[in-house]
Amino acid sequence: MSTAPLPTGPAPVGHWTTGAVVELERIGDRLVRLRLEVADRIDHLPGQHYVLRLRAADGYTAQRSYSVASAPGDPLLELMVECLPGGEVSGHLHDVAEVGDVFELRGPIGGWFTWAGEATALCVVGGTGVVPVVSMLRHARTHQLADRLRVVAVGRTLAELPYAAELLEAGAFVALTRENLGDRVAAPPYPEEVAPLAEGVERAYVCGSVGFASFATRLLGEVGVRADTIRVEQFGATG
Ligand SMILES: Cc1cc2nc3c(=O)[nH]c(=O)nc-3n(C[C@H](O)[C@H](O)[C@H](O)COP(=O)(O)OP(=O)(O)OC[C@H]3O[C@@H](n4cnc5c(N)ncnc54)[C@H](O)[C@@H]3O)c2cc1C
Secondary structure, eight states: OOOSOOOOSSOOOOOEEEEEEEEEEEETTTEEEEEEEETTOOOOOTTOEEEEEEEOTTSOEEEEEEEOOSOTTOSSEEEEEEOOTTOHHHHHHHHTOOTTOEEEEEEEEOSSSOOSSSSOEEEEEEGGGGHHHHHHHHHHHHTTOGGGEEEEEEESSTTTSTTHHHHHHTTOEEEESSSOBTTBOSOSOOHHHHHHHHTTOSEEEEEEEHHHHHHHHHHHHHTTOOGGGEEEEEESTTO
């Protein structure tokens, strides 16, 4: 439990800075968890992201957005990256990056997809779309706000779902589409599974691939969540 005050006001906006990799963990075949020490770090709100820029010796640069998994009070910035086939930045972070590397970073960014406990919320997230919600869950745990945050997390298998153990421990409803989980047969979440979690929610968050976001938005509509309360963050080529 924390007695630190809850963040209030508009979401903070950060500038370009640098982050040094302090911890790096490769998880399974495709995930890498990075913990960075960020120079002049500005506290983020749960749900915000950073832009990470790679710079080659010849000056060529490539930059991509990555959501923050750490809670605002964490002294390090935690990112979880899925290595995509042929992925320029995710491939480098997964295959090449090591402790001691320093990356250019800009953040925190994003004033819309944030939650600091101000509303009772339902999150429906898939794949690496769970990352910003892990920050929200960690923040909720620290500030005893868990009753205001409900989470439906969707993955292909438990091994492929980032933070699966932490999500289950936090009470998230986990739906796996390619393997059974306990008595639950592999399938996307059904409206009747999500409906009880939608009762009384004031806001909803959807995060994942473009295809997942449209599935989750439709699902929320089917269980009675008003479209104007749904905040969507899409990852992907068109996100
Ligand atoms: C706000 C925001 C937050 C994000 N947070 C995270 C995060 O926490 N963790 C994370 O792993 N990713 C996250 N992403 C996605 C990330 O920014 C990159 O798109 C992803 O890492 C791919 O970049 P790349 O350079 O490796 O692939 P590229 O070299 O750009 O693309 C390689 C191939 O993959 C396709 N592709 C590109 N992006 C995606 C994607 N996201 N899903 C499926 N196919 C794709 C391309 O069309 C291409 O065929 C986030 C995106 C946004 C917009």
